[in-house]
Amino acid sequence: MTFKCQIKTLSILTQQSLTIYLIFSSNILILNADPQLPAQEKENNNKENNSPVQTNCVDSDPKCSLWASQGECQTNAIWMMTNCRQSCQSCQGGDRAWQLRSELTKNYDNSTxxxxxxxxxxxxxxxxxxxxxxxxxxxxxxxxxxxxxxxxxxxxxxxxxxxxxxxxxxxxxxxxxxxxxxxxxxxxxxxxxxxxxxxxxxxxxxxxxxxxxxxxxxxxxxxxxxxxxxxxxxxxxxxxxxxxxxxxxxxxxxxxxxxxxxxxxxxxxxxxxxxxxxxxxxxxxxxxxxxxxxxxxxxxxxxxxxxxxxxxxxxxxxxxSAVYYFTEMVCPALVSSVLTLSSVLFQLALGQPAMLCFSILCQLMGLQLLNARLPSYTGTVPTICKEKLNSRLVI
Structure with a gap:
């Protein structure tokens, strides 16, 4: 029984080794079966290496970041945009865009x-x-x-x-x-x-x-x-x-x-x-x-x-924008008018002169606010000044 078990174990190991060998051999055959794909990749790599335009959007000088922070991308744009692409953020469009710019600039006639x-x-x-x-x-x-x-x-x-x-x-x-x-x-x-x-x-x-x-x-x-x-x-x-x-x-x-x-x-x-x-x-x-x-x-x-x-x-x-027009101009005029009209009810009383004086004080405060808003020199008299003058003459 022991000899039979050994033979069976040996046969199983042999089958596993054959399976592994077949897997590796099939992968090698698959890689070698289509030789056109690596040839195409080599051809494309050769074309990229022979391209006159560099494919990397990098800075050609280590000081490009310093120059860009000092505003050289605007003052010296031609040199900076070409040699400091990454720092000046001029990689838009890639290499084709730069090649097209060069082609258009070379053939362009800017004569007037x-x-x-x-x-x-x-x-x-x-x-x-x-x-x-x-x-x-x-x-x-x-x-x-x-x-x-x-x-x-x-x-x-x-x-x-x-x-x-x-x-x-x-x-x-x-x-x-x-x-x-x-x-x-x-x-x-x-x-x-x-x-x-x-x-x-x-x-x-x-x-x-x-x-x-x-x-x-x-x-x-x-x-x-x-x-x-x-x-x-x-x-x-x-x-x-x-x-x-x-x-x-x-x-x-x-x-x-x-x-x-x-x-x-x-x-x-x-x-x-x-x-x-x-x-x-x-x-x-x-x-x-x-x-x-x-x-x-x-x-x-x-x-x-x-x-x-x-x-x-x-x-x-x-x-x-007359946002404060009502509070600064209309309210003092309204308060003075109410005080002036209310003073009629206090005839022969001590409160009437005080109310009239307070009304005049409100008008003076309103004129001061108006004077602060008006320009110091004008060729015409604004309508609101005429209305203020008429209200004082009535009093």
């Missing part, structure tokens, strides 16, 4: 010798902040006096412009890209300029960001800072409304014709919902293009003495 007028569409406008600063005028060159009838209104916002450029187009199927960002100005862009800004503090156009579609449509995001002098009218104070307009054009006159898209006209409320103006509420924003430019280009002799054009105009309508 053509006399054709380009059409630039205003796709979006958003107002972020607005400031109203009063001008100062010298009185006998000794004491500066604040002239609040002539003020400067400064507005901060963002514009999105678009235009067609056939030189910035590519085959989407071959390149595999539909959109392409330009990290520095490589193509033609409109050179915006505010034409109604005062000389000491002109408007500024900063922060150009470009993106192009494969069809040749280019978009530009730009931040603007416009300032315009304005004569405020305080006749209806404190319920007055002011309308301030900013005119801008291209530096090259008659080189650009601005048109306003319908989406901007339909979404005027969204353009001003996040804006903040101290003491004012933005009621309406209106941006319009001028048809006069086309007439000038057709026949400038219609008005040869005025070739200044209002190519595009951005107008903002403000309403004074």
């Amino acid at each position: 010798s053509t006399n054709a007028t380009r059409l630039v569409s205003v796709e979006s406008v958003r107002i972020q902040h607005m400031e109203i600063v009063s001008e100062f005028r010298n009185f006998r060159n000794i004491f500066p006096k604040k002239d609040e009838n002539k003020e400067q209104a400064r507005v901060f916002g963002r514009l999105v412009l678009s235009w067609n450029d056939s030189k910035v187009s590519w085959d989407r199927e071959s390149w595999g890209l539909s959109w392409l960002n330009f990290y520095w100005v490589q193509v033609w862009t409109p050179q915006l300029l505010q034409i109604n800004a005062p000389n000491p503090s002109p408007g500024q156009i900063t922060g150009k960001v470009l993106a192009a579609n494969y069809t040749g449509q280019v978009f530009m995001w730009t931040d603007f800072n416009f300032v315009a002098p304005f004569n405020f009218e305080y006749q209806d104070f404190p319920k007055d409304r002011q309308r301030i307009c900013y005119q801008f054009d291209d530096k090259r006159y008659f080189a650009v014709k601005f048109i306003v898209s319908e989406e901007v006209r339909n979404r005027q409320h969204e353009s001003i919902q996040d804006a903040h103006v101290s003491g004012w509420d933005i009621e309406q924003l209106d941006i319009s293009d001028s048809k006069y430019t086309v007439q000038i280009l057709g026949d400038w002799r219609q008005n040869p003495f005025d070739i200044q054009t209002t190519n595009c105009e951005l107008c903002i309508e403000l309403r004074r």
Whole structure:
């Protein structure tokens, strides 16, 4: 019995060893059966190694992070975007995007010798902040006096412009890209300029960001800072409304014709919902293009003495925010009126002179509050001042 058990155990071990051997041999045969797959992988690796564009989005210099923190990605964009991709976050699109940028830049002609007028569409406008600063005028060159009838209104916002450029187009199927960002100005862009800004503090156009579609449509995001002098009218104070307009054009006159898209006209409320103006509420924003430019280009002799054009105009309508109008102005006037009328009931009494004196004191306090709200110099007398004067004359 012992000999039979040994033989049976030996046969089981032999079967297991044969099974393991067959498994290993089958795996080796499977790996060697299809030699085309490794050949294709080797071929693809060889192609990647022979590619002229590096496939790694890394910094070529260890100091790139330090330079990027110091703002070199904006001041020295061409070198930084190429050599410090990771620190400047310029890896969008990968190697194909960089190769396409190089191809477009190499074949692009940014000459402005053509006399054709380009059409630039205003796709979006958003107002972020607005400031109203009063001008100062010298009185006998000794004491500066604040002239609040002539003020400067400064507005901060963002514009999105678009235009067609056939030189910035590519085959989407071959390149595999539909959109392409330009990290520095490589193509033609409109050179915006505010034409109604005062000389000491002109408007500024900063922060150009470009993106192009494969069809040749280019978009530009730009931040603007416009300032315009304005004569405020305080006749209806404190319920007055002011309308301030900013005119801008291209530096090259008659080189650009601005048109306003319908989406901007339909979404005027969204353009001003996040804006903040101290003491004012933005009621309406209106941006319009001028048809006069086309007439000038057709026949400038219609008005040869005025070739200044209002190519595009951005107008903002403000309403004074009179939140404390009732508590600061109406309540003192109401209290003084009630005291004056009630003093009639206390004739021949000691309380009547005291009530009249307190009524006059309330009126003086109301006038002081009104004087704090009014500008120090105006060309017209507000209606509320006339009403206050009439109420004092009645007393």
